Amino acid sequence: MSTNRLDQNLRSTLSQGRVAVSRPAGCPQIALHLFDPSVLEGPLSHDEAQSVVAEPAYWSFCWASGQVLASWILANPRWVMNKRVLDFGSGSGVVAVAAALAGAREVIACDIDPAALDAVSANAALNGVSLTLCDDWDVRPAGIDVVTAADVLYDPENRPLLKVFRESASRVLLADSRVRELGDPVYDLQTVIEARTWPDLHEFEEFNRVRIYVAADM
Template sequence: MSLDEAERGPFIQAHTAVATAPLVPEVRLHLATEITPLWQASEDLLRKTGVPPPFWAFAWPGSQALARYVLDHPDTVRGRTVLDFAAGCGVAGLAAARAGAASVTCVDIDPMALEAVTMNAALNGLGGTVATACADLTSDESGGGEGAWGVILAGDVCYEKPMAERVTRFLTRQARADALVLLADPGRAYLTREGMETVARFAVPTTLELEDRTLRETTVLRLLRPSNREQEGA
């Protein structure tokens, strides 16, 4: 159970303000300004309706780094189909749309995140380019979608071991299908860098309300296409 669709937008409006992330001043977002009250309100809803924590209300370091990278290197996404995986507020996908992507799909398992993405796309005049989908692409039932996207952006998705393992398998399959897969990580515990190369590094300002430091060194990595031998063992 979750908030009704008609309730999501008003909840987001009531608990956020229009602002920009430190690394991405080009993109306006509905972001939490008072973190504790929003988290408390979401916990109250979690007890009543099962609404997940409000990860959508923050521009996490990994997503900011991806957004900055594609804005600085628009050829990465220009004219291509882009997936913003575990999109959250959608800042990476919105940056891709602004950089000239042919289309962007922001996918998340939280309907509140997708409502936030829709509202953020409208804020930036990108509603016609950015679509949303509520799905867990790492599940066996999803079918994986290999070959459906030319570019895949995944920011800050390795903070839990089981999730990191599922995500890595999914992203590796996409790289095998010739997608350009970019993963940005701010030093989370469960990232394996095997089969990846570093393409950029950013120092992303953070808050002690969410992180254990005020600056996160965040690395943008490209997944290399698995070799034939690796494919046979996968």
């Protein structure tokens, strides 16, 4: 996957957009093709701002929860080693790449955005790992051992995913910075780590505190 393809995808919402390789501060072990903020010489036009809000290129940023979960997996590889892992809402693919680097038997990066899967493919190649791509959770491969997900609960309508994940795999690794209380006692809080979206979007400080949860059949 060439960076030209990623640039073209980004320019569908931001005319001067382009990607550059960088290493997020919260997970410097992994290099990613991400939005290059140096292209912004001035404020966005009204049309560009509306386009970015309507169809944000989530894949072109490495969100705080993704960085923290990826770094945590690299530090705790036993959770994914020799397992078949599905990364839900993969975005840039940082968590999927981390799981592959940590020794997972297979990692499936699942995202409904074709541009995100382009980014996942490019970022996997950048880090020398192989990932399987999936564009629809409902047609995911069978036999998933571990589900990983970062910042997928921002919409209250997504809360049922907590149960769906548990029913789909014997182990769920979840990172979230948007919800203070999951309301599901099966998910055990492991740690709270601070990180910032990369490149920095200057979000509210409360969104920089990432909670990692594990739901597992012991």
